[in-house]
Amino acid sequence: MWKGFIGILLAATCIVFTGCSADMKEVETATKDKLEDSQLGPYIETVTYKAGEKEDDDTPVSVQIKANEKFSDLSKMETYAAMNDAFDKIIGSYNQVSCGGNNNCRYTDIQVLDNQDTYVMNIMYRGLLINDFETYTKNDYIVDADRKEQKEKATNNTYTGNSNNTSNYTSHNKEQYSSNGINYKSIFTFMKEQYNILTNNDENYIPEVHDPQVAEIAAKRFGITAEEAGYIYEKVQMDAFN
Numbered sequence: 053m054w055k056g057f058i059g060i061l062l063a064a065t066c067i068v069f070t071g072c073s074a075d076m077k078e079v080e081t082a083t084k085d086k087l088e089d090s091q092l093g094p095y096i097e098t099v100t101y102k103a104g105e106k107e108d109d110d111t112p113v114s115v116q117i118k119a120n121e122k123f124s125d126l127s128k129m130e131t132y133a134a135m136n137d138a139f140d141k142i143i144g145s146y147n148q149v150s151c152g153g154n155n156n157c158r159y160t161d162i163q164v165l166d167n168q169d170t171y172v173m174n175i176m177y178r179g180l181l182i183n184d185f186e187t188y189t190k191n192d193y194i195v196d197a198d199r200k201e202q203k204e205k206a207t208n209n210t211y212t213g214n215s216n217n218t219s220n221y222t223s224h225n226k227e228q229y230s231s232n233g234i235n236y237k238s239i240f241t242f243m244k245e246q247y248n249i250l251t252n253n254d255e256n257y258i259p260e261v262h263d264p265q266v267a268e269i270a271a272k273r274f275g276i277t278a279e280e281a282g283y284i285y286e287k288v289q290m291d292a293f294n
Contacts, residue, residue, distance in 0.1 A: 070075060073155075074102070074103045074106070074111040074113075074151040074152060074155045074157050075152030075155070076101040076103055076113070076151065077149050077152075077154070078149075078150055078151045078152045079101045079113055079149055079157055080099070080101055080152065080273050082149045083099075083101070083142050084099070086141045086142045087099065087117075087138055087141065087142060089141060090137045090138040090140075090141040090142075091133060091134040091135070091137040091138065092117070092120065092135060092162075092164070093138075093277055095119045095120055095122055095123035095126075095134065096117055096118075096119065096120070097117075097118045097119060097120045098118040099115065099116070099117050099118075100116045101113055101114070101115060101116070102116055103151075103157070104160065109157045110148070110156050110157060111151060111155060111156070111157045111158075112157070112158060112160040113149070113151070113157045113158065113159055114159075114160055114161050114162075114163060115142070115159060115161070115162045115163070115165045116165070117162065117163065117164045117165070118165055118166075119164050119165065119166040120166075121166070121167065122258075123164065123166045123177045124166045124168055124169075125195075125253065126250075127197070128180070128182075128188045128192070129192075129193055129196040129197060129200070130198060131164075131171060131188075131201060132173075132180050132182065132188055132190075132192075132193045133172065133193070134244075135162055135164060135173045135180065136173065136178060136193075137196075138162055139159070139162060139173065139175060139178070142159060143159060143175070144258055147159055148186065149177065150160065151246045159175055160174070160175055161173060161174045161175060164180065169182060169183055170182070170183055170184070177284070181186075181234045184258070191238075191241065191242045191273075193273070194238045194241060194242070195234065195238050195242075197238075198233070198234065198238045201231075202229075202233060202235070213281075226259075228287070230274065230276050230280060230284060231276060231280060232274070232276060234274055234276075236284050236288050237286065237288065239270060239274055239276075239281065239284050239285070239286060240288040240289075241283055242269045242270060242273060242274075243266050243267075243269075243281065243285045244285075246265075246266045246269050246270070247262060247266055248266060250262050250266065252287040263282065264278065264282075266281075267281040267282040267285070268281075269286075
């Protein structure tokens with residue numbers, strides 16, 4: 053009888069103070085419709101929610117998705133866009149979801165498995181890890197999206213009548229492009245991110261050290277010279293002030 057009383061007391065204590073273990077059914081209820089409404093929705097076959105070890109007051113949750121055959125047809129850019137949109141939809145403005153009792157859960161990553169590959173997107177970095185070794189970053193997405201846009205513009209200009217040539221030329225020249233056709237803003241965004249990484253968000257910035265480093269990194273990334281990369285960064289900065 054005494055043992056039974058102790059068991060009841062412990063169970064009650066668990067419910068009152070901790071809510072016991074996180075309830076993934078609660079997470080599923082809060083997440084399902086948002087996932088289905090995202091760009092990832094048409095490719096979802098099944099979803100499981102895996103709870104990690106509780107940290108402080110939150111339990112980390114991994115969203116693991118089995119994708120249908122159509123998902124394999126997506127390009128890396130389209131895959132990134134779909135998974136990133138899914139994250140935006142389920143998180144909203146605050147990364148916290150109720151998971152039973154007094155428990156709070158937070159999303160840590162989305163994993164998508166199709167018949168060929170595994171894709172993981174972490175909430176902190178929003179980069180795509182493919183099959184545990186290949187990465188596709190936010191900057192990769194920006195560059196690819198920009199190239200796609202320029203290709204579409206070029207195609208449209210080819211089939212536009214002579215009467216529209218002047219307006220198309222003016223519109224095109226509102227943007228600035230590197231010697232190999234990459235939008236200045238894409239290069240600037242990448243370089244700004246590299247500065248933040250190398251200088252701890254400008255706290256340790258030394259111009260004579262970090263300027264050539266970042267220019268060289270950008271040159272290798274975009275297939276331009278370090279001199280052009282440095283010029284582009286300064287040009288975008290100056291244009292922002294004007």
